[in-house]
Amino acid sequence: MIINETLYRELSKEIPELEREIRQFYKTLDQKTGLHGSTLPITFGYETDVVGSFTRSDGSCFHFSLLFLGSCVPNPLSISDRKDLYKHEYAHYMEATMHIPVEYRFRPGLHGSAWQYCCSLIGAAPTPYFEPGKGDKTYDYDRLLKKKPPLHPSAAAYRATQERKNKDNSTVKFQIGDTISHPKYGEGTIQDIKPLSSSVRLSVLFRDGLHTLDQTWLIRYQHGLH
Known part of the structure; x- marks a missing residue:
């Protein structure tokens, strides 16, 4: 959108009313939350890619773009969309100001579970970025807040590696009757094999009696990795 001098003047005139x-609107939310969001500074700009924001610092303030709120721009936000936008930013203020129960702090991030918890308290659309029409929908906040966070890529890779290792470790690589060698018990004969979810247990008969060994350990020993 091209901002000419005329549009700039018209939008500037709307600032006091907005x-x-x-x-x-924030006074009504303050009454519900016991906070003081309505007393914070509110600034306006002419951003084309940011609808609103909340700055967390000693100079905390709300900021909104007139190119979305102003009535003299093409397709301005509706009243319901403006209110949802205000709630969206107020939820950020809540997260930075109030105590968040530990059970709602499992997913970090700007729009993590703590912010979504705040959205649930004031009926804001719990979508990461403001989208027109989202505020008119009904959300199952309880289900959303109980949803487990997705695994971080590194954690997912680690889990996949562990699953491959477990699968490999649970594959039987000996047979009953095989003779194996142990550093303490000497030579013995496998009498029984018991596969488990992530390992294999071997019952081996040595000179001094029956002993149970882990197959993975035995293989590592045989390859000199003990």
């Missing part, structure tokens, strides 16, 4: 609208 600020009153936002502060009045």
Whole structure:
């Protein structure tokens, strides 16, 4: 969108009314939460790629783009969409200000589970980025907050590696009657084999009696990796 001098002047005229609208709306949320979001500074800009934001610092403030809120721009946000946008940013303020129960802090991030928990308290659409029409939908916050977070790529890779190792470790590589050697018990004969979920247990008869060995350990010993 091209911002000419005329549009700039018209949008600037709307700032006082928009600020009153936002502060009045935040007063109603403050009454519910016991916070003081309506007293924070509110600034406006002309961003084309950012609808709104909340700055977390000693100079905390809300910021909104007039190119989405102003009535003189093409396709401005509807009243319901503006309110959802205000809630979206207020939820960020809540997360930075209030105590979040530990059970709702399992997924980190700007739009993590703590922020979604705050959304559930004020009825904000728990979508990472504001989207018109999302505020009119009904959300199952309870289900959303109980959903397990996705594995981090490194954790997923580690799990896949472990699953491959477990599968390999649980594959039987000896037969009953095989003779094996043990550093303490000497030579023995495998009497029984018991596959487990991530390993194999071998019952081996040595001179001093029957002993149970782990197949993975035995293979490592045979290859000099003990």
